[in-house]
């Protein structure tokens with residue numbers, strides 16, 4: 001499925017002032033210690049988020065690369081991975097070609113089994129383009145980062161597989177036959193919290209994404225990451241689809257609609273709670 005973006009999420013920086021924002025270090029990971037990763041580390045792979053037009057580039061330091069290149073998952077202390085999130089837009093002189101525009105954020109994962117024993121040895125940090133932290137609580141964010149990375153626990157909690165950019169090395173593939181452990185459940189909308197029910201409308205049933213470990217530890221970025229998974233389900237099943245936090249306060253809901261501006265077929269409305277509790281709505285076109 002190709003996704004055509006017509007609107008994108010408000011930047012995190014619009015959220016209310018927080019004691020956690022603007023720091024140079026998060027969960028014992030200081031941005032300055034990792035800022036040279038672009039020059040010094042190996043580019044592992046590139047990924048592209050179809051719905052948000054975001055390009056992601058993942059880099060690994062030498063210790064992490066040894067594990068990755070051998071198709072292993074037993075990361076050693078000191079292994080570190082970094083990911084850039086880059087906003088893109090069409091090249092004005094040739095609009096079917098997409099070009100990078102600006103860095104949205106840096107994400108870092110560092111392996112230290114003693115220090116980060118609660119998250120299976122991985123410490124997580126998230127920085128804005130100037131190397132400063134975002135407003136959300138660092139510990140809760142780390143737990144949320146890790147909750148999603150448990151989807152690839154068998155691969156040492158690392159999603160990326162090395163791509164051979166030079167065409168010389170043959171990396172050993174692991175996780176080739178990965179299947180998503182995520183599942184959806186059909187639920188009666190009567191039991192949903194009022195704010196969510198108001199969005200789901202007159203529909204009697206909806207699809208609920210069952211991802212308990214993440215529902216317990218949610219942060220803004222996790223809601224954002226789940227959007228494409230929910231969009232796919234909403235389109236296939238043609239019914240409202242949502243993910244709801246365990247405390248019933250935060251959610252992202254995707255409602256199939258008939259957006260007139262969509263060139264090919266119908267799109268979806270995506271409703272997502274922000275940090276201040278308000279619900280943000282965006283409309284996205286989807287087509288095959």
Ligand code: HEC
Pocket residue numbers: 047056058081082083107108109124125126141142144145146148149157158159160161221222225226
């Ligand atoms: C809802 C799921 C989800 C959440 C939450 C999440 N990640 Fe990831 N992460 C991914 C996926 C999927 C990839 C693979 C690359 C891609 O698609 O961008 C990834 C890749 C990465 C990578 C590159 C190494 C790898 O595993 O491929 C780093 C570093 C990373 N994430 C850090 C973080 C940090 C730090 C947080 C929390 C601030 C976080 N992630 C939260 C899903 C998630």
